[in-house]
Amino acid sequence: MPVEIDIARVANLARIALTDEELAEYAAQLENILEHAERVQALPTEGVEPTSHPLPVVNAFRPDEVTGSLDRDDALAGAPEVENGYFRVPRILDES
Amino acid sequence: MTDLADLTIAQATAGLHAGEFTAIDLLDAVERRAAVTEAELHAYLTLDREGARSAAHAADEAIKSGDPRPLLGIPIAVKDNMVTRGVETTAGSQILAGWKPPYSGTAVLRLEESGAVMVGKTNLDEFAMGSSTENSAYGPTRNPWNTDTVPGGSSGGSAAVVAVGSALGAFGSDTGGSIRQPASLTGTVGAKPTYGLVSRYGLIAFASSLDQIGPIARTVPDAATLLEAVVGWDPLDATSYHGDVPAISRSLNAGVAGIRVGVVAELIGEGIDPEVLAATKAAVDRLADAGAEIVELSLPAIEYALSAYYLIAPAECSANLARFDGVRYGLRVDGSTTEEMMARTRAEGFGPEVTRRILLGTYALSAGYYDAFYGQAQRVRTLLRRDFAEAYEQVDVLVSPTSPTTAFEIGSKTTDPLTMYLADICTIATNLAGDPGISVPISLDKEGLPIGFQVMAPALGEEVMFRVAAEVERLAEFTARPKLATSKVVAP
Numbered sequence: 001m002p003v004e005i006d007i008a009r010v011a012n013l014a015r016i017a018l019t020d021e022e023l024a025e026y027a028a029q030l031e032n033i034l035e036h037a038e039r040v041q042a043l044p045t046e047g048v049e050p051t052s053h054p055l056p057v058v059n060a061f062r063p064d065e066v067t068g069s070l071d072r073d074d075a076l077a078g079a080p081e082v083e084n085g086y087f088r089v090p091r092i093l094d095e096s
Numbered sequence: 097m098t099d100l101a102d103l104t105i106a107q108a109t110a111g112l113h114a115g116e117f118t119a120i121d122l123l124d125a126v127e128r129r130a131a132v133t134e135a136e137l138h139a140y141l142t143l144d145r146e147g148a149r150s151a152a153h154a155a156d157e158a159i160k161s162g163d164p165r166p167l168l169g170i171p172i173a174v175k176d177n178m179v180t181r182g183v184e185t186t187a188g189s190q191i192l193a194g195w196k197p198p199y200s201g202t203a204v205l206r207l208e209e210s211g212a213v214m215v216g217k218t219n220l221d222e223f224a225m226g227s228s229t230e231n232s233a234y235g236p237t238r239n240p241w242n243t244d245t246v247p248g249g250s251s252g253g254s255a256a257v258v259a260v261g262s263a264l265g266a267f268g269s270d271t272g273g274s275i276r277q278p279a280s281l282t283g284t285v286g287a288k289p290t291y292g293l294v295s296r297y298g299l300i301a302f303a304s305s306l307d308q309i310g311p312i313a314r315t316v317p318d319a320a321t322l323l324e325a326v327v328g329w330d331p332l333d334a335t336s337y338h339g340d341v342p343a344i345s346r347s348l349n350a351g352v353a354g355i356r357v358g359v360v361a362e363l364i365g366e367g368i369d370p371e372v373l374a375a376t377k378a379a380v381d382r383l384a385d386a387g388a389e390i391v392e393l394s395l396p397a398i399e400y401a402l403s404a405y406y407l408i409a410p411a412e413c414s415a416n417l418a419r420f421d422g423v424r425y426g427l428r429v430d431g432s433t434t435e436e437m438m439a440r441t442r443a444e445g446f447g448p449e450v451t452r453r454i455l456l457g458t459y460a461l462s463a464g465y466y467d468a469f470y471g472q473a474q475r476v477r478t479l480l481r482r483d484f485a486e487a488y489e490q491v492d493v494l495v496s497p498t499s500p501t502t503a504f505e506i507g508s509k510t511t512d513p514l515t516m517y518l519a520d521i522c523t524i525a526t527n528l529a530g531d532p533g534i535s536v537p538i539s540l541d542k543e544g545l546p547i548g549f550q551v552m553a554p555a556l557g558e559e560v561m562f563r564v565a566a567e568v569e570r571l572a573e574f575t576a577r578p579k580l581a582t583s584k585v586v587a588p
Contacts, residue, residue: 005459014414014458015421016451017439029513030456033406036514040403040476041468050474051481052305053335054291054530054555060334074198080428087423089434 005030100125101261102581105170105318108264112159112169119155119169122264123148123213126171130215130262133580139237139247139256141176143216144183151213158211167325168211173263175254176217177224177300178309180204183214187300188222188232188250191445192426201298202333203267203309203326210325215263218253222447223417224269224302226250227277227519228509231449236506239282240578241545245503248278248519254312255282260581265313265322269299271306272405273498273523276535279312280498280548283537283576285319285569286312287562288523290555291530292337294323295330303412304335306405306527316536316566320345323558342556347563353387355564358491362398363522369501375547376497379538382571383495383564391491395483400476401525406517407460407473408528413450414457420445452513477528484529488554493564496522498535498548526552534565538572546576 007027011018018026072085081088100122103111111117127143134140148171155169174180177187179197186192200208207214221231229237229252239247240260247256251268255278258266268275270288279286287310294309301307311322324344330336359380364373384390422428422441429444431437446454460469487494500521509516526533532555535548549568553561 007455010455010459010462012439013462014454015418015435015439015442016446016454017436017443018451026452026455029452030459033456033514034459037403037407037469037473040400040407041472043400043472043476043479045472045475045479048475048478050471051477051528052474054481055337057292057335057337060331060338062331070198075424077198078195078425080422080426089423090431090437092434 099261101129103264104315105167105264105313105321106315108170109166119152119159119213122169123152123171123215126215126262126264129260133240133260133262136243136580137238137240137256137260138235139219139253139260139262140173140216141186141188141219141234141253142184144214147183148213148215151208155211155213163211165211166321167207170212170265171215171263172207172212172322173215173218173254173257173266174204175220175251175266175268177220177269178204178267179298179300180214180217183217185217186234187224188220188234189445189447189450190233190427191420191441195425199298202295202330204298206326212325218251218257218266220253221250222450223300223413224250224271224274225413225449225453227273227516229253230506230510231447233447238506239503240580241283241503242543243580245505245545246281248281248499248503250274251312252278255279255284255286258282258284258312258314259578265311265318267309267322268312269307269309270527271303271409272527273520275310275312276523276533276548276550277499277519279535280537281503281546283546283574283578284312284314285316285534285536285565286310287319287323287534288526288532289323289327289558290337290532292335293327293341295333295336297330297332301416303409304416305412306409316562316569317345317348319534320348320562342558344558344562347559348566350563351386352383352564352567355388355493355560356391356491357383357388357564358391358393358487358494360398360494360496361392361394362396363496367500367518367521368497371541372497372499372501372547375539376549379549379568379572380495383568386567386571393487393491393494395487395525397476397480397483398525401480401528402517402521404473404476405524405528407469408477410453410457411460411470412457414454414461417450417454449513480525481529484531484554492553492560494552496550496552498522498550502541502543502545502547522550531555532558532561534561536565536568536572537574538568539574540576
């Protein structure tokens with residue numbers, strides 16, 4: 001079964017601005033890779049539990065105590081744009 | 097006189113404590129080696145000269161006062177996806193160009209606490225995605241055995257610096273083979289520990305359920321020493337293992353008499369280069385002569401490992417790399433809205449392989465596909481773990497080639513992503529199972545390129561894995577050195 005991908009939708013979900021040529025190229029490559037994944041899909045796995053962690057690790061709790069954290073100036077030091085101790089970004093909401 | 101850059105960690109430690117040379121002498125030696133090889137290799141992205149010098153001075157003071165820490169004064173390199181406070185960390189990506197982290201990861205801090213001298217940050221495939229180090233945004237690293245070939249990847253820079261002597265040891269990360277495969281291609285020893293044994297805090301995440309930090313060294317005992325310095329529970333990594341740490345170096349000299357060694361049938365057939373196959377069989381025969389019991393075993397689910405990996409790893413990477421959005425660190429490309437700024441930043445900041453995997457993962461996780469792709473791949477992972485569990489009821493360790501081929505030419509596998517993915521067929525299964533694996537150099541092929549041998553063990557089975565690996569190393573008597581390390585050395 002050939003795979004068909006709505007690549008423009010996927011690129012939008014991933015927030016990557018690609019040109020039409022790039023989209024076409026990635027679509028072909030992804031379809032090719034996913035055809036190999038069909039082998040995996042054909043395996044009977046009814047009743048098989050998924051593995052997400054190889055060791056029997058359960059919830060990791062810590063005491064509810066206040067500890068130090070990253071200094072604000074340090075946290076902001078790598079940001080492309082900063083204003084009054086905040087990360088600055090372009091407009092999010094339309095003016096209306 | 098031996099150039100200090102050619103010493104093993106064990107030899108260097110002995111010399112330091114005997115007062116034969118200082119940590120500054122050692123640092124000078126590896127920096128000199130870097131100075132004569134880097135133009136051809138491009139294995140380092142950043143050299144932290146100032147930080148290294150001050151750490152070496154501190155080590156020399158500590159040695160004088162009898163401080164016994166095993167890595168004291170030893171020059172070590174760190175893969176550039178491990179964050180280092182104040183030292184540029186790029187993960188091989190344009191999107192993090194110039195970023196100086198405000199903190200260090202746990203493994204890096206533990207290295208500092210062990211007195212090691214961090215020489216610099218090594219090149220890698222962007223965000224550790226690749227098997228050749230050609231995907232670095234800063235240009236490829238070359239293999240010191242033949243500079244027309246790749247050093248493997250993604251920890252190709254770490255493997256190359258150890259092979260050539262511009263560090264005595266290094267750390268990498270291994271998600272599908274990224275420590276073991278470059279170790280194999282560069283004639284070095286590389287180990288991926290059990291998932292959870294080394295904290296991932298401060299390792300820039302690629303695929304969180306698979307990523308694991310591990311050592312690259314010239315010898316098996318050196319690799320054990322490096323690993324012992326960084327293992328152990330860390331409250332900052334919720335997936336790190338809280339129980340007793342295996343006695344990694346306890347049985348290095350115990351030999352293999354009575355050890356049951358399983359040869360993985362699926363990894364000694366089709367797709368493996370005949371010379372690699374012959375060398376693997378010779379190494380197995382030597383183990384048999386040394387008293388190991390050899391069994392050939394089948395792990396049928398291994399045939400599905402690569403396909404499952406290329407659903408799981410991209411899915412997890414698409415989620416992990418969402419954090420690179422031009423807001424808190426790294427590159428920003430302007431846009432009229434925040435969303436446009438993010439999409440442009442990511443388009444410009446990520447290279448093709450990273451973009452491809454983010455798109456693949458985004459698709460696999462999108463509405464209606466999650467269970468068919470990611471869920472199914474995680475169930476295949478369970479089948480694979482069952483195969484391993486069954487195998488480890490019959491044997492103590494499993495063995496195979498590390499890489500299906502020796503080092504390949506730069507550019508020879510970059511056109512079709514799938515051909516590059518095949519470079520990891522022997523290593524990926526242990527990542528999916530969460531088990532440890534180690535690569536040990538055993539011989540050279542006709543072209544003079546190194547061949548690696550993989551030893552795998554059940555989760556937390558590092559003691560028996562290093563025990564067998566040490567014997568493989570002794571029996572192989574692999575003493576060859578890359579051309580670049582010998583031809584370029586000028587007596588001091």
